[in-house]
Amino acid sequence: MRRLPWWAGGILMAMLLLGTFSIFGANRPLGASTYVPYFAGVLFDLDPQKYEYLKKIENPGAWEGVMLLGALFGGFITSVFITKSFRISLIPTAWKKYKNNSVTSRLLWSFFAGFFMIIGARMAGGCTSGHFLSGMSQGAISSMIFGAVVIISLVITGRIFYKTGDK
């Protein structure tokens, strides 16, 4: 089988989440955006003593950094041996279909979307993993507000940004 059905993926993700939360696991939630400003601090040699935010995120940032290193490895192995989807590409198929065929356009939009995505996630205190998965599983109101705002702005942007009308 080259792909897990959505329900199998959902059940496995729930198990992983519970295992991570458990005191026999990591005794913390899954998160995947704190590592970015943390890694920026490491890469550009910012002194955590001088930057309040870096001091705050040192522990979760490093934890998520190692977790995402595992995700890179797990994703690579799975894409090469199971899904066989590994290939070098510059423009996604649906971008060609609903946006344009320009490499420059795709790369520029990707760059700016990546830039604002991390700023947005850090302002909200989490992303799809930290808020949506981990936060809503705890019934957190903050995460429900985040989830609602994200889904609304995601769908509105999808409508405006892409040419989705019947062609």
Added chain:
Amino acid sequence: MQDLIDRLLNIFHVVETQNHGSLMLVFMIGILFGGIIQYSRVDKFEKIAGFAMLKDTIVPKMLFLAIGIASIGLYFMIKAGYAHYHVKPIILGGLIVGGTLFGISMAILGKCPGTGPISIAEGRIDVLVGAIGGLLGGLVFDIKYDFFKKIIGENIGKTTITDLFKGHEDLTILIFGIALIAISILIPKLEEFDEADLAQLEEDIKDIQNAKLA
């Protein structure tokens, strides 16, 4: 250069000394995280941007199912003392402004911070460029934190849904979890495929052909 290597190695040291699992365990959690997402194919642009265009619903179906199951499981695990709450605070400015920026960016990039690295791992150069943008975004956030802190606003509490229904906590969480699972099943299944992948997905091709015949 040596400095940078030392700083990178220090990451492992920070993980080992913080009591949230051994280095190996954290790495294993990552492998499973990457493996599940990759194997379900929800890291794909067609799935995430496809959801933004309302042409694909695999991502919300999988997400709602996962949190439906996990919310019930986690609540009873915490009650039994096998896990703890780690609730994020309600910070209205941060959640609304940050969430809006995040949603817009997610529709355009077609990834989020967790699925991005997994996409890079399968060879997507455009996402790697997005990650460089993200790294600079992180740098700006680190340096200009005082500015962002003003927009983020006051922490007005770490309320959870069970706090709103005191005395009926068990029932509240059961209804919450079952409702999320029901939503995941009820969302109509729509799929946007990447033609470059279709050769690998024999069963999906049959689905598409059946849909065309119908």
